[in-house]
Amino acid sequence: xxxxxxxxxxxxxxxxxxxxxxxxxxxxxxxxxxxxxxxxxxxxxxxxxxxxxxxxxxxxxxxxxxxxxxxxxxxxxxxxxxxxxxxxxxxxxxxxxxxxxxxxxxxxxxxxxxxxxxxxxxxxxxxxxxxxxxxxxxxxxxxxxxxxxxxxxxxxxxxxxxxxxxxxxxxxxxxxxxxxxxxxxxxxxxxxxxxxxxxxxxxxxxxxxxxxxxxxxxxxxxxxxxxxxxxxxxxxxxxxxxxxxxxxxxxxxxxxxxxxxxxxxxxxxxxxxxxxxxxxxxxxxxxxxxxxxxxxxxxxxxxxxxxxxxxxxxxxxxxxxxxxxxxxxxxxxxxxxxxxxxxxxx
Amino acid sequence: xxxxxxxxxxxxxxxxxxxxxxxxxxxxxxxxxxxxxxxxxxxxxxxxxxxxxxxxxxxxxxxxxxxxxxxxxxxxxxxxxxxxxxxxxxxxxxxxxxxxxxxxxxxxxxxxxxxxxxxxxxxxxxxxxxxxxxxxxxxxxxxxxxxxxxxxxxxxxxxxxxxxxxxxxxxxxxxxxxxxxxxxxxxxxxxxxxxxxxxxxxxxxxxxxxxxxxxxxxxxxxxxxxxxxxxxxxxxxxxxxxxxxxxxxxxxxxxxxxxxxxxxxxxxxxxxxxxxxxxxxxxxxxxxxxxxxxxxxxxxxxxxxxxxxxxxxxxxxxxxxxxxxxxxxxxxx
Numbered sequence: 001x002x003x004x005x006x007x008x009x010x011x012x013x014x015x016x017x018x019x020x021x022x023x024x025x026x027x028x029x030x031x032x033x034x035x036x037x038x039x040x041x042x043x044x045x046x047x048x049x050x051x052x053x054x055x056x057x058x059x060x061x062x063x064x065x066x067x068x069x070x071x072x073x074x075x076x077x078x079x080x081x082x083x084x085x086x087x088x089x090x091x092x093x094x095x096x097x098x099x100x101x102x103x104x105x106x107x108x109x110x111x112x113x114x115x116x117x118x119x120x121x122x123x124x125x126x127x128x129x130x131x132x133x134x135x136x137x138x139x140x141x142x143x144x145x146x147x148x149x150x151x152x153x154x155x156x157x158x159x160x161x162x163x164x165x166x167x168x169x170x171x172x173x174x175x176x177x178x179x180x181x182x183x184x185x186x187x188x189x190x191x192x193x194x195x196x197x198x199x200x201x202x203x204x205x206x207x208x209x210x211x212x213x214x215x216x217x218x219x220x221x222x223x224x225x226x227x228x229x230x231x232x233x234x235x236x237x238x239x240x241x242x243x244x245x246x247x248x249x250x251x252x253x254x255x256x257x258x259x260x261x262x263x264x265x266x267x268x269x270x271x272x273x274x275x276x277x278x279x280x281x282x283x284x285x286x287x288x289x290x291x292x293x294x295x296x297x298x299x300x301x302x303x304x305x306x307x308x309x310x311x312x313x314x315x316x317x318x319x320x321x322x323x324x325x326x327x328x329x330x331x332x333x334x335x336x337x338x339x340x341x342x343x344x345x346x
Numbered sequence: 347x348x349x350x351x352x353x354x355x356x357x358x359x360x361x362x363x364x365x366x367x368x369x370x371x372x373x374x375x376x377x378x379x380x381x382x383x384x385x386x387x388x389x390x391x392x393x394x395x396x397x398x399x400x401x402x403x404x405x406x407x408x409x410x411x412x413x414x415x416x417x418x419x420x421x422x423x424x425x426x427x428x429x430x431x432x433x434x435x436x437x438x439x440x441x442x443x444x445x446x447x448x449x450x451x452x453x454x455x456x457x458x459x460x461x462x463x464x465x466x467x468x469x470x471x472x473x474x475x476x477x478x479x480x481x482x483x484x485x486x487x488x489x490x491x492x493x494x495x496x497x498x499x500x501x502x503x504x505x506x507x508x509x510x511x512x513x514x515x516x517x518x519x520x521x522x523x524x525x526x527x528x529x530x531x532x533x534x535x536x537x538x539x540x541x542x543x544x545x546x547x548x549x550x551x552x553x554x555x556x557x558x559x560x561x562x563x564x565x566x567x568x569x570x571x572x573x574x575x576x577x578x579x580x581x582x583x584x585x586x587x588x589x590x591x592x593x594x595x596x597x598x599x600x601x602x603x604x605x606x607x608x609x610x611x612x613x614x615x616x617x618x619x620x621x622x623x624x625x626x627x628x629x630x631x632x633x634x635x636x637x638x639x640x641x642x643x644x645x646x647x648x649x650x651x652x653x654x655x656x657x658x659x660x661x662x663x664x665x666x667x668x669x670x671x672x673x674x675x676x677x678x679x
Contacts, residue, residue, distance in 0.1 A: 053446070055449075056442065151552075160531065161531065256438060260437065260467075267436055267437060271436075308442070311443060311450070312446065312449075312450055318406070318407075
């Protein structure tokens with residue numbers, strides 16, 4: 001993966017000395033930040049570097065990272081998705097309720113959930129391209145609608161606010177193995193979500209840097225009209241990006257469902273911002289056209305290390321949001337500065 | 347830039363001047379410090395300094411959990427315990443916090459099971475690591491099955507039933523049950539418990555608990571729309587006061603009753619603005635949890651015999667409110 005990144009195509013990065021090349025990488029700021037946080041907690045938090053702690057930190061990071069990857073791609077394409085957080089819960093709810101109510105194999109429920117979630121993503125993209133409304137408004141609408149649907153439908157169908165357990169149904173053990181199992185690698189308990197996360201990062205990096213679709217994403221996010229003029233299928237790219245986010249939401253949703261076997265209908269609200277924060281810390285520009293999938297992964301890792309590091313350091317968790325905000329500002333400032341330097345050098 | 351500096355200078359000087367000149371002789375931080383000074387003390391035992399972690403499903407800045415914490419901290423001081431507290435209202439995050447406590451190799455874990463399914467694996471992991479677990483507040487049904495030592499809390503259904511009985515006694519006919527947290531199973535159980543014993547009809551109203559003006563307008567609209575509602579039950583102390591305001595604005599005659607206590611509720615019970623409150627003694631939940639873990643580590647004692655240790659429901663009316671006012675003031679009731 002790193003080999004692929006080192007031989008990135010020409011025009012996206014200014015040519016120059018190796019040092020300058022390094023400085024121009026979008027994820028530089030986040031890597032520096034992540035190293036600083038790692039050293040900081042290694043020194044102050046007792047037991048932070050223990051193998052079992054590493055598993056917990058990676059798990060926390062992966063649950064954010066799985067969504068941060070497609071959200072980063074979407075942001076490179078110049079758009080937002082505020083419905084990403086509740087879409088995870090929606091996806092889990094659909095899967096769980098379909099399996100239970102139809103007494104179907106849990107894989108059937110997961111399949112139906114995939115289709116519906118992708119449809120929600122396509123709906124976001126379609127409304128956006130058709131109405132030309134800002135994505136902030138469109139996805140804010142979907143966010144609110146999904147929040148209402150999650151609670152309303154769950155209450156209507158199940159009678160309570162959480163779904164019924166599907167742990168005793170056919171297909172559950174195999175689905176749990178795929179979405180929520182724990183692997184022991186060299187004494188470290190790793191959740192399978194870490195593999196999903198890594199897989200998504202590799203896939204997204206490959207798409208961004210090695211395929212035509214990747215060029216389209218950068219072009220659409222950089223200058224939409226210019227991209228359209230040179231023949232980039234702008235609308236298709238944007239709809240595709242929203243469906244990518246929906247796919248991530250499906251994986252996260254299935255993980256939620258199959259690790260806990262019941263889903264709370266009111267959850268997920270507010271997580272969309274966490275995904276965006278991870279992408280921005282990882283070097284994505286809020287205006288689009290710049291960023292990387294690896295950066296979003298480092299952003300998610302930073303998030304996971306901070307949230308669990310505070311527990312290990314025995315600090316009051318009330319301060320967590322403050323640290324996060326400060327880190328977001330610092331990372332963005334660093335990225336901004338690095339980019340300016342890189343552009344000046346061009 | 348120079349002008350900016352001038353303004354900052356003026357603002358700082360002004361703030362300093364105001365804080366020096368405008369001393370208050372009543373209330374405020376000084377009075378709070380005086381109250382707190384009474385309730386500290388030092389360790390009464392010389393057991394090793396064990397570390398206990400409490401992980402709750404509380405949202406940010408919830409007064410109820412402040413009371414639980416102050417109870418737990420008081421017990422921790424007495425029992426020479428290093429007490430850690432963390433919370434997250436997202437089930438998955440709460441489970442991860444429990445995992446982190448296990449990784450930290452703490453000596454005991456106190457956890458709330460508001461969303462039991464999500465915490466099952468993490469609690470099992472703690473037990474596998476040989477860390478004793480006590481559940482508090484919510485999860486009385488699951489606690490034993492998950493292998494916890496004991497459960498300390500209030501049975502939400504029983505508490506709801508007590509409210510239903512009390513409402514019957516007061517001759518009410520139609521009750522509005524205000525749920526401020528969509529998705530909380532315990533809240534549903536409370537309202538269902540009310541419906542079980544209450545003779546009249548029960549209507550549920552869902553409001554957004556983190557947005558007080560929204561709570562007020564929702565209750566107000568409901569009271570205006572249905573004049574036959576003669577009692578409102580809120581599920582948390584801060585919402586009782588909001589319901590009182592809504593009732594006044596709507597010109598309704600309904601009686602306002604509530605779950606849980608705080609200083610404002612105690613005062614309003616005393617002057618008759620509120621009918622009654624059902625207390626589950628959060629201070630006791632925090633205190634007992636830490637103390638029971640200490641007893642278990644010290645003497646392998648377990649309380650409850652496999653059944654939940656109940657801290658409620660306790661119906662508080664005008665008669666008892668006066669005596670409790672001082673305790674609610676210092677944040678322990």
